[in-house]
Amino acid sequence: MPEKYHIATKPVPPRRPRIGKYGIVDWREDCARCHNCVKKACVYDRHRDEIKYIRNLDSVDSLFFDCMGCFSCVQDCTKNLLCLSINPEYEKLGNSYWTPEIIQTTWAQAETAKIPVSGAGYGGKFSGYGFDSMWTDMSEIVRPTRDGIHGREYISSAVDIGHNSSFLVLNGDEVVSPLSPILSIPMPLVIDRIPDKYALPKLDAIIVETAVKTGLIALVDARKWPLTDVDADKYLPHIAFYFASDAAMLPEEILKKTRLAEIEDDRNVKSHIRELKKIHPGIVVAVRVELTAGGIQRAIDLADEDVEVIHIAADSNGQEIGSEHPMFIKDMIRKVHRSLIENGRRDDVTIIAGGGIALPEHMAKGVLCGADLVSIELPLLVGLECHLCHQCGDSHTCPAKIQEISLSYGVGRMTNLISAWHDQLIELMGAMGMRDARRLRGDVGRAMFFEQLEEEAFGRLFGNRLQA
């Protein structure tokens, strides 16, 4: 049996006090000291363990925030003093896209590396914005050709980056057609650069080390090289340098140890690619296209110009950049993918999609919509207990104290998160009956879209859907 992709993980507990969803509030100073809450009601012993929490002033609030929300103490309190409320700190996490639920589940996965499992059915909105308006399909009885039947250990999450030759020319046993460089990574994910407003110098080494541990590739701004405390021979195969238009070329001996590079999109794209390939013929070069108003068309045009990898990037909430009525990354991926198919260029180019990829299902859904792989950055930052509060300028105001983190903590948390994402991708692919992530790309037959389901189910019953 070939070696399986496996990420070694171990729990990395949080450094900061946990922020739970709930808080138990004692709202009248009238306690009978009956200890009902302590002795009987709380099956999790939260009240009984009060003294443990009080010993550490930093985490004294955790007593309340570790509450599981079962209402048992509230309903058994002799004097009806207790109230279960939503923790205001919890509600302040993130923003309208990066919801508190997303932040909290990311923290949990970065801590444990486990797939979040819970009881009771789904309690959220029926459908929603962006990736929440689609479902993945699954395989029931009548698909004898499905390929997930042998079990999850046979599912490959690997994808290729680069130009795939559509055919080979052979002379006897010898391949005579030119072969483009191509590289494989073990899951459809690359680590993007952390946006400047969140960036801290020490994060670069952590991200690169995480890429090595997970077998992935991290994008690093070429202007930052050399990174401190980094073993070049070990790390360069997992680094893809990003060359801004004004960035100087790196020395040949550095560049030749990398497998992928990314360049900023400008008028000189072709000459930049030629320059890189001249130094290192085996390198795969991606062009980063910001998804502004003309972004989709630009990506399509670049494919026509034989660019082998295009990295389309929306803003961090997955929205078209600078638009009054922005499209979402899901829809932009679909447009690019469909256009490339119509132009007969889809298999010539690798599409990396970034921006708004916040949960593992977004990775799978992004690929289903037509990307070959996705890029992430903020989830890794959130994994370090970041609140996405945007107060990074002054380290004193950072509630996660990210400037104080150690390498082992940062790498451990990021590795755990990527491992949990990988396991969840396998869950989804197993349910879909898919054995190869390469085949997931653009397979909308394994996806269901809100608009389509509504039309099919309700259009004939209720007429036309009203515009929002």
Added chain:
Amino acid sequence: MADFLEIDCKLEDIIPEKTLKTRTPQFKQTRTIRPAPPRYRNEISKYIILRNEERCIKCGQCVEMCPQGVHIKSPGYKYFAQPKSHLCFGPVCEKKGCYCITACPQGALRIQENPMMKSLGDYRWPAEMILATWKMAENGECPSEDYGYEFETGNSDGGFDRIRFKFPDRPPIELKEEEIDTSIELNRRHDGRARIRIDVPWYGGGMSFGSVSNTTQLSKARAAVAWNTFSCTGEGGFMERMRPYDDHMITQVATGLFGVREETIQRVPIVEFKYAQGAKPGLGGHLLGDKNTQAVAKMRETVIGISLFSPFPFHSVYSIEDHMKHIDWIKHINRRALISTKVSTPNDVDMVAVGSYSAGTHIIHLDGGYGGTGAAPDIAKKNIAMPIEYAIPRVHNFLVAEGARDQVTLVASGGIRNPYDVAKAIALGADGVVIGTMEMVALGCVRCNRCSTGRGCPRGIATTDKVLAAKIDLEWGAQRLINTYNAWRNEIVSILRRLGVRSVSELRGRSDLLMHLDYTNAVVEHEA
């Protein structure tokens, strides 16, 4: 013994001798409604009443005025007891002339919405729907309008929550409640097997011993006996103590085959194949190690404390022909049993349903993507397979088009929370529904989602921990469910009466009686 079992033949003719010998007298349970008050000291209420003790002169006017008995001052006591806020109607009392807040001569009373309403429940099961279900479980009736509970819909902004009935000002025909029939037939194949008819258009979904406690399973079984319907064993095997309920049990054959034996298949009138579950389609069952106690492990013939993940799919079924072999196998082992096939809702659910019909199933059970579970990966709950609201009309219409609709019973689950959801599902094309979460809520579930790990449900419902399970008394649990069933049935009768429809069967596929808040509702196509 249920009458339907002996319609066409005697039990001794169709049950093997060994199995017949083990048959025990069947439990009798009436459907009498009795109060089943909340089991916690402080019931969660929509409103809370606050009394300023310094201002209050203990005149007792509030006690006399409140028809609900919210305020309590026992004879001989100087101070008031804690108000029974969960009985309070709130500001609606102002219109009725019994508003204690304005009537208090000292202005000592204050009312406010309970801040806990925000922390109880979720979008699909909002706090008011949970409180209303608790009222039904307590009294056997839907809560009075005065409570102002909006329990007919949740806040999910889609599916059933955006669909409404188009109630006419006056029904086209005036019907008395006793003229309305809520029963449904489960065998429409006329294949010589029992013509089972249940009195209410639902039966209890599969919940294994392991996912829920013994007491919870028995409570469900007793409610099923009382209302002449069914409960299901789930995947965890058929407990010995369930024998007195054999005639109202469905035994489940799922991919893990836990506790499945010829003898357990022969004992019951319905056998259910579980191909997939709505909460985790394509993934197989999950029982995490903490809940695999000695008793559970013994039942499932596994090792204590090991997490149990059922395979997916049945590795002996990769086609409808294989499915037919499975059905034939069960039909051969139990010559009286009806076969139910439980599937989730992929894109080709209509093809699956027709295929299953052609394979010989009597009941097609669709479990939608938002269905309940004792444990499932969060990524699966939200993202795999379609919600049941889409699947029902799709399957119904396809069965109609294939000419098979009247030979098979279509039941739906995965998000059926209240009697309105039942009626909407039927109007969209189902014959009936399967319920699960509602029963848990009736027993006191607050949807804290903690049933999966550790000792399990802190409320004592979905747990195998003996101490936690002891929080529920069997008599009380059964009565809560019997009461809730009664409230649901009454509400469904009321819906049918307002629509002028004589029976649940007549409601099937009457989507012309529905409207969707997000649509023009200008085109209405009636698929009978």
